[in-house]
Amino acid sequence: MTPILSMAGREAVLEIARGRALLALDFDGTLAPIVPDRNAARVRSDTAGLLRTAALMYPCAVVSGRSRGDVASRLPRVPLVAVIGNHGAEAAFGPLDRGLERQVAAWHGPLSDALAATQGVDVEDKYFSIAVHYRAAPSWDLARRRILDAAARLGNVRIFDGHAVVNLVPADAPTKADALEDLSRRLGARAVAYVGDDATDEEAFRSGAVTYPVRIGHGRETAARFALPDQAAIDDLLRALIAARAQQDGLGARWEGLVRVMG
Numbered sequence: 039m040t041p042i043l044s045m046a047g048r049e050a051v052l053e054i055a056r057g058r059a060l061l062a063l064d065f066d067g068t069l070a071p072i073v074p075d076r077n078a079a080r081v082r083s084d085t086a087g088l089l090r091t092a093a094l095m096y097p098c099a100v101v102s103g104r105s106r107g108d109v110a111s112r113l114p115r116v117p118l119v120a121v122i123g124n125h126g127a128e129a130a131f132g133p134l135d136r137g138l139e140r141q142v143a144a145w146h147g148p149l150s151d152a153l154a155a156t157q158g159v160d161v162e163d164k165y166f167s168i169a170v171h172y173r174a175a176p177s178w179d180l181a182r183r184r185i186l187d188a189a190a191r192l193g194n195v196r197i198f199d200g201h202a203v204v205n206l207v208p209a210d211a212p213t214k215a216d217a218l219e220d221l222s223r224r225l226g227a228r229a230v231a232y233v234g235d236d237a238t239d240e241e242a243f244r245s246g247a248v249t250y251p252v253r254i255g256h257g258r259e260t261a262a263r264f265a266l267p268d269q270a271a272i273d274d275l276l277r278a279l280i281a282a283r284a285q286q287d288g289l290g291a292r293w294e295g296l297v298r299v300m301g
């Protein structure tokens with residue numbers, strides 16, 4: 039992987055700016071730091087100002103495992119071209135697939151019953167998928183095993199891990215990769231940069247639609263070609279992308295004032 043903020047990665051940043059690529063970003067662990075309470079997750083004010091500025095210069099989208107409404111409420115005044123929720127299952131455009139919602143609704147009862155006696159487990163029902171969190175469980179191993187056992191008894195389900203969470207999505211629902219391919223086609227994007235931090239982002243990194251896949255964090259096997267060291271570095275990447283685009287538009291250093299106004 040090439041560190042995207044290195045001299046070698048600089049060429050990719052310039053290409054993204056020259057082509058005014060679609061910037062697609064994951065939320066938890068990418069735009070917002072991971073925190074113990076999922077309801078408390080928020081974007082730092084510096085990141086928000088940078089993202090609002092970047093979204094004036096590039097088409098920007100957020101592709102999250104959260105529900106669309108939840109993630110949009112955490113990004114006020116950001117002029118996004120699209121918000122995709124539920125790991126791709128909740129599309130940005132067009133009618134939503136109510137069949138997926140019915141399938142997920144039928145999982146809720148059996149899951150809650152099966153996990154009622156497992157301490158520290160939190161079932162987050164997002165209508166198009168369910169996240170079963172075990173961050174507060176005394177034994178993560180035991181909780182995860184019980185969640186996987188309960189999930190295996192549900193029909194037609196795609197099961198995958200995240201940060202102290204097991205995700206359950208209808209097997210035939212669109213993935214983050216499908217959603218990005220659809221969005222890129224609709225926008226006629228010449229290139230797509232996608233930044234994510236989690237196992238669920240790997241399918242997007244592998245997608246042919248994603249020209250610049252960027253993974254946050256070290257030491258994991260990944261299909262991403264570019265790396266950012268940690269979540270805090272998202273500010274540096276947004277700053278580099280804004281500066282490169284400002285250079286193209288002949289704005290000089292005036293972008294810095296714009297970021298302050300947008301913050």
Ligand SMILES: O=P(O)(O)OC[C@H]1O[C@H](O[C@H]2O[C@H](CO)[C@@H](O)[C@H](O)[C@H]2O)[C@H](O)[C@@H](O)[C@@H]1O
Binds near residue numbers: 071236238
């Ligand atoms: O695709 P993402 O935007 O990264 O969303 C992935 C999941 O994020 C949330 O859970 C994770 O973040 C929480 C807050 O930092 C953390 O407490 C939890 O342990 C993480 O798993 C969200 O609650 C899920 O619905 C998303 O699928």
